[in-house]
Amino acid sequence: MIMAVDDLQTKLYRELCNNSNDAVIELCRKTVEGPLHYCTIHNSTVLHLACYSKKFELANKLFDNLPDNLLSILPERMNAWGDTILHDASTSNKGLDLARKLLQKVPELLLARNKSGESSVFRATRYGRRKIFEFLAEEVDKFCDSDSNKEFDHLYFFQRDDNTTILHMAILTRNFDMALMIARKYPHLCGIRAQNKRTALQILACTPAAFKSGKKFGLVKKLLYSSVSIDEQSSTEEMSIILKVVAFILSISKSCWTLPMIEEVKEVKKGHKDALNLAKILIQYDTSWMDTHEPRAEVTPVIMGVIPIISDESREEDMTLMESLYQEDDDDYDIESREKIYRGDIYDNDEAPLLLAARKGCIEIVKEILNMFPQAVNYLNHDQENVLHVAIKSRNLEIFKLVEQRANLHRGLLGAVDNKNNSILHMVGCPRKVLPGTKMRSPVLQLSDDLLLLEHLESICPSYLVNHRNDQMMTADELFAKNNESHRIEAKDWLKRTAEHNTVVIILIATVAFAAAYTIPGGPNQDTGYPLLIGLPFFLVFTVTDVLSLGFALTAIVVFLAILTSSYQLKDFRRSLPQKLLLGFTLLFLSVTMMMVAFAATILLMVNKKERWTKITLYIVAFFPICIFMLSYIPLYIKLVKTLNYWIKKLGESLPRLACPLRPARRALE
Numbered sequence: 001m002i003m004a005v006d007d008l009q010t011k012l013y014r015e016l017c018n019n020s021n022d023a024v025i026e027l028c029r030k031t032v033e034g035p036l037h038y039c040t041i042h043n044s045t046v047l048h049l050a051c052y053s054k055k056f057e058l059a060n061k062l063f064d065n066l067p068d069n070l071l072s073i074l075p076e077r078m079n080a081w082g083d084t085i086l087h088d089a090s091t092s093n094k095g096l097d098l099a100r101k102l103l104q105k106v107p108e109l110l111l112a113r114n115k116s117g118e119s120s121v122f123r124a125t126r127y128g129r130r131k132i133f134e135f136l137a138e139e140v141d142k143f144c145d146s147d148s149n150k151e152f153d154h155l156y157f158f159q160r161d162d163n164t165t166i167l168h169m170a171i172l173t174r175n176f177d178m179a180l181m182i183a184r185k186y187p188h189l190c191g192i193r194a195q196n197k198r199t200a201l202q203i204l205a206c207t208p209a210a211f212k213s214g215k216k217f218g219l220v221k222k223l224l225y226s227s228v229s230i231d232e233q234s235s236t237e238e239m240s241i242i243l244k245v246v247a248f249i250l251s252i253s254k255s256c257w258t259l260p261m262i263e264e265v266k267e268v269k270k271g272h273k274d275a276l277n278l279a280k281i282l283i284q285y286d287t288s289w290m291d292t293h294e295p296r297a298e299v300t301p302v303i304m305g306v307i308p309i310i311s312d313e314s315r316e317e318d319m320t321l322m323e324s325l326y327q328e329d330d331d332d333y334d335i336e337s338r339e340k341i342y343r344g345d346i347y348d349n350d351e352a353p354l355l356l357a358a359r360k361g362c363i364e365i366v367k368e369i370l371n372m373f374p375q376a377v378n379y380l381n382h383d384q385e386n387v388l389h390v391a392i393k394s395r396n397l398e399i400f401k402l403v404e405q406r407a408n409l410h411r412g413l414l415g416a417v418d419n420k421n422n423s424i425l426h427m428v429g430c431p432r433k434v435l436p437g438t439k440m441r442s443p444v445l446q447l448s449d450d451l452l453l454l455e456h457l458e459s460i461c462p463s464y465l466v467n468h469r470n471d472q473m474m475t476a477d478e479l480f481a482k483n484n485e486s487h488r489i490e491a492k493d494w495l496k497r498t499a500e501h502n503t504v505v506i507i508l509i510a511t512v513a514f515a516a517a518y519t520i521p522g523g524p525n526q527d528t529g530y531p532l533l534i535g536l537p538f539f540l541v542f543t544v545t546d547v548l549s550l551g552f553a554l555t556a557i558v559v560f561l562a563i564l565t566s567s568y569q570l571k572d573f574r575r576s577l578p579q580k581l582l583l584g585f586t587l588l589f590l591s592v593t594m595m596m597v598a599f600a601a602t603i604l605l606m607v608n609k610k611e612r613w614t615k616i617t618l619y620i621v622a623f624f625p626i627c628i629f630m631l632s633y634i635p636l637y638i639k640l641v642k643t644l645n646y647w648i649k650k651l652g653e654s655l656p657r658l659a660c661p662l663r664p665a666r667r668a669l670e
Helices: 005-017 021-028 046-052 056-064 068-076 085-089 093-105 107-111 120-126 130-145 154-158 166-172 176-185 200-205 219-227 241-253 259-284 315-326 331-343 353-360 363-372 374-378 387-393 397-404 411-415 424-428 443-460 476-483 485-517 537-564 576-606 612-654
Strands: none
Touching: 005 021, 005 046, 021 046, 021 056, 046 056, 046 085, 056 093, 068 107, 085 093, 085 107, 085 120, 093 107, 093 130, 107 130, 120 130, 120 154, 120 166, 130 154, 130 176, 166 176, 166 200, 176 259, 200 259, 200 353, 200 363, 219 259, 259 363, 353 363, 353 387, 363 374, 363 397, 387 397, 387 424, 424 443, 424 476, 443 476, 443 485, 443 576, 476 485, 485 537, 485 576, 537 576
């Protein structure tokens, strides 16, 4: 007797959730439709759920037991999203056997597309299942090559309703090995634009993490990345000496073998290689840089009170737009505009991959485009911005250096201005666009970096740009000061808090060091007044380090007080304040170090006759706080050290005979 539908549906769903395969098979025999029976409110059949749950052993058994008279209704059995059983089988490489059987008995399933217009081969690409994709792509090739199927082309299978192709999808899902294979096998897909008008290269240019330059590694993974080989013939046994040493150290520290980490790094490195090879192919089919916008007829320096006459009828419209964007009391509109720019609602979709890559920080794509088409460096977008404008505005300085060092860089590229008369100096004053997930640095370092960048650009740009005014009648310095006033206040508050907290700490250290000077280890000789341990080597160590600790501490107090009493003008954040902070941290670090050495010397004087292992233990305990202190401050310390480059260069210039030029002098730009 056939059971009631609702009761059977409930039991089928329960047994599928309980992984009771035999019970599911038995229940399917009790219904006329067998495994094609709907068992969810979204019209998913038993076979749908088996594939969706990755129970392909069960799915194969159910399909093998399916009567021939039910094969004809297979294409009609779609769930609420329009997916056939072949669609769900395509979401896993384990569904390859089932997909073969389905197409052998019901070949028209290959033509089925869901409500989004996705075929089964598109679904395999979406989930990154290479094995089943290769099988389905081969079936598509056979189908399209057949004389009886001339009305179907590859785009019917490889493109969904919103014009997104399998190449777009492979890049979006970061399956770059599949994307590379698709680009090589189906080159006609390389230039197709999706519904948002983006090509595959534009999507790749917006994915900096696909390349080595966009991936941040720790020290260990950096060593592994530089050591591992991604050649298929290489094996773990053929690892380099560095790789073996790193693996051994990690195996001890983590109490486990590091092959999983090595395989992870190899996978990442292979992905970077595939993405780079894919970019090289896509760049060959990209000619967007040829559709450049017209440059300005003449770059006329703007001085105070004088606006150059430009023979452009659209200038009035540009001025109106500029006024609305830069109106001081219209901050909400400005923020909304910047958010639209970041989301790509304004120009990202139509922007050339060169500028997209420069904006997003894809160094490899910029480099490959300029290597293949050197003349692309002169491309201008509709705002008349070149690659240097975009790189500076986005603070992608590696890209700026890459373009700056090229032999064909001429004066016009550095001296160019956009349609609002902004030079690359003005771009430094533009607000930073903070991407999600970006690690924020201290406001002092950010402000210092921007000021140093502005100074560097002023030294390499044509001299007239320093006093050049944009359409707002502002020089680059004035625009920078206006847009960074809030950053200056934030940096001032951060610096004050840091100096105050460190002053409290250093005063405590100075107090301890001062008190230790009058607390002699071992005590004084009651007859002579001299210390009893004065003849021991460690007593001299204690004396010297305690005096040094006190001296460093008192000097650090003076430095931090100098920071607290500073005027905090914008120019002070370029070098003065960061270098004072660096000096203060250095003195604090040295004071703590000397104090701990003095402490260790004192303990060793008291336990001089103890065993060696006791001394070693005391050494370790004494220097443990120093190690923690170093690990906490080293990241900030390293960034502050960069501010010393200026004084190092000045020292080198003052000693010309001792200076050894590392690179040829830069050609004069004027």
